[in-house]
Amino acid sequence: MYEVFYRSLFRIRRVEEEVAKIYPSDKIKSPVHLSIGQEAVAVGACEALRPTDVVFGTYRGHALYLAKHGNLKKMIAELYGKVTGCAKGKGGSMHLVDAAAGFMGTSAVVGTTIPHAVGYAYAMRLQRRETVVASFFGDGAVDEGIFSESLNFAALKRLPLIFICENNFYSIHSHQLARQPASNIVERARAYAIPADRIEDNDVLRIYDVVKRAAEAIRAGTSGPRFLECMTYRWKEHVGPNDDFDKGYRSITEAEPWFAKDQVKRIRDLLVREIQERIEAEVEAEIREAFEFAERSPFPPDEELYTDVFAEATQWSAS
Numbered sequence: 001m002y003e004v005f006y007r008s009l010f011r012i013r014r015v016e017e018e019v020a021k022i023y024p025s026d027k028i029k030s031p032v033h034l035s036i037g038q039e040a041v042a043v044g045a046c047e048a049l050r051p052t053d054v055v056f057g058t059y060r061g062h063a064l065y066l067a068k069h070g071n072l073k074k075m076i077a078e079l080y081g082k083v084t085g086c087a088k089g090k091g092g093s094m095h096l097v098d099a100a101a102g103f104m105g106t107s108a109v110v111g112t113t114i115p116h117a118v119g120y121a122y123a124m125r126l127q128r129r130e131t132v133v134a135s136f137f138g139d140g141a142v143d144e145g146i147f148s149e150s151l152n153f154a155a156l157k158r159l160p161l162i163f164i165c166e167n168n169f170y171s172i173h174s175h176q177l178a179r180q181p182a183s184n185i186v187e188r189a190r191a192y193a194i195p196a197d198r199i200e201d202n203d204v205l206r207i208y209d210v211v212k213r214a215a216e217a218i219r220a221g222t223s224g225p226r227f228l229e230c231m232t233y234r235w236k237e238h239v240g241p242n243d244d245f246d247k248g249y250r251s252i253t254e255a256e257p258w259f260a261k262d263q264v265k266r267i268r269d270l271l272v273r274e275i276q277e278r279i280e281a282e283v284e285a286e287i288r289e290a291f292e293f294a295e296r297s298p299f300p301p302d303e304e305l306y307t308d309v310f311a312e313a314t315q316w317s318a319s
């Protein structure tokens with residue numbers, strides 16, 4: 001089990017470190033919001049879900065895409081704006097999608113994928129499917145009205161949905177307590193009669209356990225939606241590859257306890273050396289291959305400007 005966690009955590013960390021390294025070259029054609037430091041939330045949750053379960057995330061979506069086993073080559077090609085990318089090179093880092101892996105897409109507009117997840121879960125309930133849906137969003141999305149509307153509707157209809165708030169304390173440069181009167185996101189979920197937990201320390205194994213139990217209860221039909229608030233910490237700047245502890249809105253002293261809780265290192269230390277090294281060599285080879293694939297892929301042809309703009313008439317009539 002630890003091997004599986006470590007492979008996923010290490011893969012995400014290393015992919016994003018490579019993204020950060022290559023970003024100044026301008027080969028990557030969209031802004032990047034890195035999850036370095038926050039990987040445990042996506043990995044703990046996605047390992048607890050089935051491949052057939054689906055997740056909806058945000059523009060800070062690399063970790064979730066990879067944790068849900070999204071295609072790495074297509075992700076890097078998408079960042080490069082290449083036609084082989086997961087959104088044909090038209091979406092970039094903030095609009096990753098891999099429906100085959102159950103990664104249903106992300107959006108740059110804060111809060112917007114929460115109701116998408118609710119709608120999907122409603123469809124699963126109506127069709128009596130076993131699929132569990134997970135909606136990932138930041139503490140900033142809680143500032144949006146749609147957050148409360150979504151919780152209310154999901155609770156009312158007992159939808160098969162797990163809300164997962166990645167609370168990294170900040171919405172861009174604004175601390176949660178500069179935007180909200182109290183640090184009580186988990187209590188707001190309880191106010192809608194949604195069972196809710198808060199995990200304080202980014203512990204990947206605890207996140208796994210809580211999501212596993214939630215998914216089992218939902219699948220057994222003994223629970224409506226569940227809510228999980230995961231306290232975590234973004235190590236890099238809000239957008240881009242750099243550190244930003246010199247910007248004045250937060251301090252390195254605040255960050256240090258979170259560096260000490262690094263889950264990539266923690267799970268690595270639970271494995272014997274041969275296994276660590278084997279996993280690392282395999283992941284490094286996969287990453288090299290993905291960047292080479294992106295480098296040699298072509299940009300979309302000009303005609304692609306006119307496709308995927310409006311839904312095709314056949315799609316409307318089919319629905």
Ligand SMILES: Cc1ncc(C[n+]2csc(CCOP(=O)(O)OP(=O)(O)O)c2C)c(N)n1
Nearest residue numbers: 060108109110138139140141168170171172
């Ligand atoms: C509706 C909307 N309002 C404002 C913005 C500007 N904006 C972009 S990212 C962001 C921060 C959101 O913070 P949070 O939800 O905590 O996610 P995090 O970046 O911390 O992962 C904001 C306010 C936006 N993209 N969409």
Ligand SMILES: [Mg+2]
Nearest residue numbers: 138139170171
């Ligand atoms: Mg945040």
